[in-house]
Amino acid sequence: xxxxxxxxxxxxxxxxxxxxxxxxxxxxxxxxxxxxxxxxxxxxxxxxxxxxxxxxxxxxxxxxxxxxxxxxxxxxxxxxxxxxxxxxxxxxxxxxxxxxxxxxxxxxxxxxxxxxxxxxxxxxxxxxxxxxxxxxxxxxxxxxxxxxxxxxxxxxxxxxxxxxxxxxxxxxxxxxxxx
Amino acid sequence: xxxxxxxxxxxxxxxxxxxxxxxxxxxxxxxxxxxxxxxxxxxxxxxxxxxxxxxxxxxxxxxxxxxxxxxxxxxxxxxxxxxxxxxxxxxxxxxxxxxxxxxxxxxxxxxxxxxxxxxxxxxxxxxxxxxxxxxxxxxxxxxxxxxxxxxxxxxxxxxxxxxxxxxxxxxxxxxxxxx
Numbered sequence: 001x002x003x004x005x006x007x008x009x010x011x012x013x014x015x016x017x018x019x020x021x022x023x024x025x026x027x028x029x030x031x032x033x034x035x036x037x038x039x040x041x042x043x044x045x046x047x048x049x050x051x052x053x054x055x056x057x058x059x060x061x062x063x064x065x066x067x068x069x070x071x072x073x074x075x076x077x078x079x080x081x082x083x084x085x086x087x088x089x090x091x092x093x094x095x096x097x098x099x100x101x102x103x104x105x106x107x108x109x110x111x112x113x114x115x116x117x118x119x120x121x122x123x124x125x126x127x128x129x130x131x132x133x134x135x136x137x138x139x140x141x142x143x144x145x146x147x148x149x150x151x152x153x154x155x156x157x158x159x160x161x162x163x164x165x166x167x168x169x170x171x172x173x174x175x176x177x178x179x
Numbered sequence: 180x181x182x183x184x185x186x187x188x189x190x191x192x193x194x195x196x197x198x199x200x201x202x203x204x205x206x207x208x209x210x211x212x213x214x215x216x217x218x219x220x221x222x223x224x225x226x227x228x229x230x231x232x233x234x235x236x237x238x239x240x241x242x243x244x245x246x247x248x249x250x251x252x253x254x255x256x257x258x259x260x261x262x263x264x265x266x267x268x269x270x271x272x273x274x275x276x277x278x279x280x281x282x283x284x285x286x287x288x289x290x291x292x293x294x295x296x297x298x299x300x301x302x303x304x305x306x307x308x309x310x311x312x313x314x315x316x317x318x319x320x321x322x323x324x325x326x327x328x329x330x331x332x333x334x335x336x337x338x339x340x341x342x343x344x345x346x347x348x349x350x351x352x353x354x355x356x357x358x
Binding site (some may be wrong): 001006007010011014017018020021022025026027029030041044055082123126127129130133134136137139140141143144146148149150151153154156157159160161162163164167168169170171 | 180181186188189190193196197199201204205206208211225250300304305306308311312313315316318319320322323325326327328329330332333335336338339340341342343345347348349350
């Protein structure tokens with residue numbers, strides 16, 4: 001087991017600033033490209049991260065602390081951000097993400113201490129899960145969506161790189177997985 | 180074809196600052212973890228990006244401008260950064276990457292104009308390549324290595340996320356590809 005709260009927070013607090021420095025000021029060509037019909041663009045990924053801050057991580061943590069594993073916590077709708085698409089600019093979304101993430105890290109610090117990491121909740125699909133697994137997942141969820149944004153942008157240049165495609169893992173994987 | 184120089188530069192100039200805000204100040208646990216024997220950690224990836232700035236992109240661009248496709252350009256050793264591992268801190272490496280990247284973007288702007296994008300060079304493995312393919316590859320090479328760093332870090336929490344692994348694309352892909 002690698003999880004420790006201090007190191008987890010290091011990643012959680014860096015994700016908003018990382019995305020801000022990566023995405024702010026980019027042309028629409030980069031911000032609105034996606035990987036094909038039914039896939040997300042970078043802006044939609046940031047909106048999904050904001051949804052997670054509002055309705056997933058801290059609400060589930062509180063649910064476990066209140067209910068233990070006696071009842072399953074409500075499912076998180078991973079597509080809800082697509083139903084309420086706002087007219088925010090990317091900078092407004094990035095700013096909102098940063099603000100709510102920092103609030104949530106502070107809130108987490110008031111809610112738990114290391115002795116709580118093994119407390120169990122009940123996931124509607126997985127069954128018993130531990131608080132430390134929820135918090136580890138929060139971190140890896142950030143990483144998977146940073147990776148997704150980068151992959152979406154690489155996809156835009158798939159044909160532009162010509163024969164170098166052979167050497168570029170980010171494009172080769174998509175060849176292998178077809179997704 | 181999606182490539183245009185202004186948009187390519189948008190990504191090229193953001194990569195150093197993105198990595199700086201993501202990696203600077205992280206614990207050694209994040210900076211030195213890798214995906215198993217023979218794989219790179221985040222610091223080694225940054226060193227590889229620096230090597231590319233010194234010996235790959237601009238030198239190859241200059242080689243094409245000077246020699247056209249009459250002779251193959253020298254191979255770039257993708258592992259050379261492992262032979263000369265420095266004792267730099269991650270912050271020193273990130274700073275060096277930023278400085279040399281910005282110098283190289285300036286240099287590129289003095290070397291070429293859109294009329295040169297179709298000029299051809301000769302890649303030792305691929306044969307004929309165009310300048311616009313080289314420059315597109317420079318961009319996607321950044322993206323592939325940002326993606327690699329993020330994937331390396333996610334790997335560290337593979338077992339910590341418990342059953343959520345099922346939902347985390349960044350871990351599932353590794354399951355599928357075993358690499």
